[in-house]
Amino acid sequence: xxxxxxxxxxxxxxxxxxxxxxxxxxxxxxxxxxxxxxxxxxxxxxxxxxxxxxxxxxxxxxxxxxxxxxxxxxxxxxxxxxxxxxxxxxxxxxxxxxxxxxxxxxxxxxxxxxxxxxxxxxxxxxxxxxxxxxxxxxxxxxxxxxxxxxxxxxxxxxxxxxxxxxxxxxxxxxxxxxxxxxxxxxxxxxxxxxxxxxxxxxxxxxxxxxxxxxxxxxxxxxxxxx
Numbered sequence: 001x002x003x004x005x006x007x008x009x010x011x012x013x014x015x016x017x018x019x020x021x022x023x024x025x026x027x028x029x030x031x032x033x034x035x036x037x038x039x040x041x042x043x044x045x046x047x048x049x050x051x052x053x054x055x056x057x058x059x060x061x062x063x064x065x066x067x068x069x070x071x072x073x074x075x076x077x078x079x080x081x082x083x084x085x086x087x088x089x090x091x092x093x094x095x096x097x098x099x100x101x102x103x104x105x106x107x108x109x110x111x112x113x114x115x116x117x118x119x120x121x122x123x124x125x126x127x128x129x130x131x132x133x134x135x136x137x138x139x140x141x142x143x144x145x146x147x148x149x150x151x152x153x154x155x156x157x158x159x160x161x162x163x164x165x166x167x168x169x170x171x172x173x174x175x176x177x178x179x180x181x182x183x184x185x186x187x188x189x190x191x192x193x194x195x196x197x198x199x200x201x202x203x204x205x206x207x208x209x210x211x212x213x214x215x216x217x218x219x220x221x222x223x224x225x226x
Contacts, residue, residue, distance in 0.1 A: 001025040005132055006090040007109050009102075011083065019072070021112055028126045030068055030116040036061075042187060043070050050183035052176060054120050064118040065180075066187060069110065073188055076106065089134040096134045108134045114180075121176040124149070139221060142211050146170070171215055 002022040009017045022031040041047060043066040045057050053063075066073075081103035089096045089108070098105075112132055115125035128148045133140060149170050157163035164170065214221070 002031055003130060004091065005112060005134075007105070008088040008090070009105060010086040010088075012085075017075075019109065021109075023112075023116055023130055025130075028116060028130050029118060030113060032068055034067060034071070036067070039067060039070055040074065042190065043067050048183070048187040048190075050121070050180050052121060052179050052183075063187070065114055065122070065184065068113050068117045072106075072109070072113075076102070077188075087134075091132070098135050100135070104135070108136075119180065121180050124152075124173050125177070127152070138211070138214075142214055142219065142222060145174075145211065149173075167215070174211055174215075 002024055005021045005023075007019045007021070009019075011017075023029065024031055039062060043062050045053070045055060045060050045063045047063070047066075049057075049063070055064075079102055081101060083102040084099070085102050085105050086099050087097065087105040087108070112129050114122050115129040125145070128144055131144075133144065136144070146167075149167070150165065153163040153165050
């Protein structure tokens, strides 16, 4: 069984593109049938490898995020971020629509792929991807990521494991996300002349950094609600 998110992009010139992301209901990982023999050089783990990547190149030939993003990055590598699109995101329960820039549409789409591609430094976001909220703003992202993190700590406690209810390790987890985003932008800068895909990842990084700042300030905007 799997959960599907269908992203439909309609451009101002009338052209359309549609992508279906499938996540395993059991593991939350993305399901793909990518032919590894056709993968470009920049997907190799050794190609501009993230500085904090814990994966062993002798066991992992490809960067898991690059591998799963490669079909889309190759398609948009020459596109400009400011191109206007109408994006419709459909799941089994509901759909979302937004007129926005290509950058923001890809940002929402890429976020799922980053979180579900077996990257060790992104993996703590994987459960949240199963309950994907397209086009979420900063406060929504903070509430959702903190809520999922604290739920994991509750399960740790029930299983007799260490539970971090004081969020001691949460900030470090997001620091790793920030570093992955920065290093991945360096990886893809060499593959095309456009900026839509790199700006989408920079937007992901911006959200991670804003969340980090909010945590340092004890989440003042959200705390007011209580």
